[in-house]
Amino acid sequence: MRQVTMGDVAKKCKLSVATVSRVYTDPEKVSPKNREKVYKAIQELNYQPNALARNLRKLQTNSILVIIPNIMNTFFSYILCAIQKVAFNSGYKVLLGDTDSSPEMEAKYLYYLQQKLVDGVILLYPRSNPEEIQKIAGEYPVVIVGQQAPESSIPFVINSNFLSSQTATEHMIKLGHRRIAHFSGRLSQPVSRERQKGFVFAMEANGLDVDKSLVCEGDFYFDSGHALALKLLSSAQPPSALVAASDEMAIGAIKAARKLGVRVPEDFAIIGFDDIKMASICEPALTTMAQPKEELARLSTEMLLSYIKGEPPHQNCVVLNDQLIIRESCGWALLNND
Template identity: 45%
Template sequence: MATIHDVAKLAKVSIATVSRVMSGADPVNPKTQQRVLAAMEKLNYRPNGLARNLRNLRTNVIIALMPNIQNPFFSEVIRGIEDGAREAGFHLLIGNTDGDRGKAKEYMALLDESLADGLILTTAQTDQAFLDEFAAHRPIVLACEYMEGSTIPTVSIDNISAARKVVKHLLALGHRRIAHIMGPNEVILSRARLAGYRQALQQHGLEVDEMLVQEGDFSLDSGYRVTRKLLSFKRPPTAIFAANDEMAIGAIRAIREHGLQIPDDISVAGFDDLTVSSFVSPSLTTIQQPRYEIGYRSVEMLIRLIRSEPLAQTQVVLDDSLVIRESSGVPKEHM
């Protein structure tokens, strides 16, 4: 059965535009409207008339989208969302997109089908223009990430500042060749943490060696593989800052297999402060994010949007903290 997403794709418009054509509440360019209607007819799309007529009734269901359900970072965020939702009398539907924009849009279309009341994105999984247009008429909150210039309500930390904090710690220990294993370049968080890394080096009067910036994918395996590459350089780094704890833990394994000691030969730092990060050996220096609070605060904001209540603020930036553990130390040349 065709969905609103299929109609939007065939008509080459956004889901928001299809919704406006169906509701008749907002004006749509006549040519665009005709294209949407033609697509609906071709696909034999029949929107749920009862749902459209009773759109003001609530399902008491909200959706939280994750890019990777296997990533342990999101477990505490989701727990915060679920607790907040239950307290407010809402049920939670969790969607795993595997980073697929098409999957994300299919879940988002459930709002237009009146099968859910609101949506929390734990990462921006589609382009900003689409998200801004979609969120203009629907209750949506972005958790964990912040998009510059966007009007979507957001709960996050300052990722640039937090990354800068980690690198400044390594610089203070005496490290000068600090590598950065970043996440996928298309992910906002990756670019923000890379910016913090660059800023810290530049503020210390150091040029960024682009060879020391390598892209991973937030997985243990990518941290392992990228670190093996870094250690093969003629002048390997004396410290590695990974954009998340999983890649940092993968880096630790690669360093050990290379016969090096942490932190005596090379320091490692991560980001997120996963539970396992205090149990690995050596324990991991990292940035602690208030993951539960991010989830809880984001669902509080979403429910206010669903209930058409005003928000005290649309951009909530929570505090992070640098947790210094055994994996970072003074480089050998400074001992």
């Protein structure tokens, strides 16, 4: 069967094609009577508008690109799903760009925005240097999540990494630990440096020496947490506690402790960061700093859509607070079982 066209709709309701088109693009400029005629004709003819052609005329794609370092990290996949819900409810599709933590791949995905293949980009925990991001974000709709933007004019949403790491460390200190290790992500990334600084600040503010051999660089993932914990727990002076910069590294450390016969939390207390799903179901359940993932996703998406529409967002720079979730791995219950 021949596909029904906008001309067929116009003929059916005895109006111009321009008027029918305006019902889709600017309905307030069409009288209620004529709008009703068009809607009735569309229903009777089962007309399906060509979204691609309409978007090309408007120079819009009604799609946004979310660039993430690694889809295998459940923290990023959770935020991606939350972004998709907000975008879909606003009539936008979500495309995914997985960079595998490569700045070069990140730049290639940002090129899609320059070519107007998408209307805007949400950049999660970017790996590119700030100057490269600024070249793109200064001219096109970009919102950064997890890292402060290189220029104040670029919208960003972050969590309080320094303060949260300080809070986690002070929790361990209150539980009586003095020899505390810290596993960071790659220190080339600002989020890793901030979490490490928060750890060091808490130790020094409480009059404790920071043993550099216990401050280790990982990569946020399970294998690095497992390898680093095996090394430290096998040393002559193992730590009694660990503040890890991600839940995956913390869970890796739990497995290493189990392999060595070290009890968690009795011999080795552990706190993670992120509150991924696995944190609540691993054994023992992981104490962690929970990031407000849904808020990060909602605010960043709303900012980007406002930017795309040419409307100034209500907030351009947002810092969200994390929450300490106390479970079994830190040993709090052992000291407060009364």
